[in-house]
Amino acid sequence: MLRALRTLGARPLDRPPAHFLLLARGRKTRHDPPAKSKIGRVATPPAVDPAEFFVLTERYRQYRQTVRALRYEFVTEVRRKAHEARAGVLAERKALQDAAEHRELMAWNQAENQRLHELRMARLRQEAREQERRQAEEAAREAREAEAWAQLKEREVLQLQEDAKNFITRENLEARVEEALDSPKSYNWAITREGLVVKPQHKGS
Amino acid sequence: MVQLTTVLCKAYHGGHLTICLALSGCTNRPFYHIMAAHKCPRDGRFVEQLGSYDPMPNSHGEKLVALNLDRIQHWIGCGAHITKPVEELLGLSGFFPLHPIVITNAERLRWKQAQEVLLAAQKTDTEATETKEN
Numbered sequence: 001m002l003r004a005l006r007t008l009g010a011r012p013l014d015r016p017p018a019h020f021l022l023l024a025r026g027r028k029t030r031h032d033p034p035a036k037s038k039i040g041r042v043a044t045p046p047a048v049d050p051a052e053f054f055v056l057t058e059r060y061r062q063y064r065q066t067v068r069a070l071r072y073e074f075v076t077e078v079r080r081k082a083h084e085a086r087a088g089v090l091a092e093r094k095a096l097q098d099a100a101e102h103r104e105l106m107a108w109n110q111a112e113n114q115r116l117h118e119l120r121m122a123r124l125r126q127e128a129r130e131q132e133r134r135q136a137e138e139a140a141r142e143a144r145e146a147e148a149w150a151q152l153k154e155r156e157v158l159q160l161q162e163d164a165k166n167f168i169t170r171e172n173l174e175a176r177v178e179e180a181l182d183s184p185k186s187y188n189w190a191i192t193r194e195g196l197v198v199k200p201q202h203k204g205s
Numbered sequence: 206m207v208q209l210t211t212v213l214c215k216a217y218h219g220g221h222l223t224i225c226l227a228l229s230g231c232t233n234r235p236f237y238h239i240m241a242a243h244k245c246p247r248d249g250r251f252v253e254q255l256g257s258y259d260p261m262p263n264s265h266g267e268k269l270v271a272l273n274l275d276r277i278q279h280w281i282g283c284g285a286h287i288t289k290p291v292e293e294l295l296g297l298s299g300f301f302p303l304h305p306i307v308i309t310n311a312e313r314l315r316w317k318q319a320q321e322v323l324l325a326a327q328k329t330d331t332e333a334t335e336t337k338e339n
Contacts, residue, residue: 052309059305066302069291071281079280 222285224277225253226258235260239272241280255280258294267287270294 085091168176190198222241227248232237239256242249256272263269272295281287287295323334 056305056309059308063302063305070301074278074282075284076282078279 221286222239222252222280224255224280224285225288226290238289239294241276241285253280259288263264270298271274272298317322 188200192198220325221243223243224239224241227236227240227246228235228237229248229287237258237263239251239258240251240255241255242251245251254273254276256270258271259269260278261268273313277295277300289304292301293307296304296307
């Protein structure tokens with residue numbers, strides 16, 4: 001619509017003024033029937049000025065020629081750029097640089113892996129040594145404990161043997177009973193809750 | 206003046222890509238973006254924006270047009286068609302040769318203005334002769 005409005009200024013003087021058409025524009029849709037006053041109307045296109053027509057065709061021919069040449073130039077430019085991006089000198093140099101960079105990075109990665117491997121092996125060896133030391137200490141401790149336990153048990157056995165000499169057996173039962181009865185030791189005492197010993201003082205039995 | 210647009214525009218819009226104007230803005234305030242688009246609605250999906258055109262003159266009386274000539278050249282190289290308004294804008298900017306319609310409209314306007322001046326001069330001459338006779 002704006003394109004048509006732009007060409008309004010260039011219409012010839014015999015056409016009706018523009019503002020009447022503007023008021024009526026857009027009132028009817030394409031499905032509305034034409035008005036009764038327009039029954040015999042034949043739309044005649046505006047007259048052609050032969051000189052202007054010739055000049056216009058000539059101008060169009062030259063314009064199209066120039067635009068075709070420009071378009072061809074642009075197309076060749078785009079194709080050249082695509083070709084250079086794919087297989088040009090810069091692309092090859094970039095590919096070589098990328099390959100060299102890749103090799104450098106791989107070598108650096110290899111060196112890093114080697115270094116970390118060395119560190120890891122050293123750490124593992126250290127850990128193995130630590131483990132061995134701890135195991136030796138454990139073993140020594142266990143040995144000491146076992147020895148102490150054996151010595152304790154031995155002492156207990158000897159003590160028991162010593163005590164067994166004073167046990168009351170069937171043979172010296174009579175002798176021991178006589179000895180206990182004859183001893184002056186008295187078991188006839190009590191103890192209070194506070195821990196005071198209470199002995200009978202010649203009061204009752 | 207024969208309507209040449211319908212005959213000549215049949216060759217347009219046969220390709221895949223078009224450089225066209227997309228209208229935006231609000232009521233009584235149009236503003237155009239120059240877009241590279243496929244056969245989509247006027248304000249729909251587009252490939253790239255290549256510039257803008259403000260049809261309302263600013264405070265200095267200028268109508269501002271922005272054109273990304275590098276990308277326009279690239280898309281024309283990829284085989285884009287161009288609509289008539291964009292061709293006219295490119296012609297006025299100097300990137301393309303001046304469009305024949307622009308030249309013809311300017312010539313017609315000048316001819317009309319010259320005719321008006323001639324009519325005004327003739328009218329003043331007739332009035333002068335009438336007063337002289339009286």
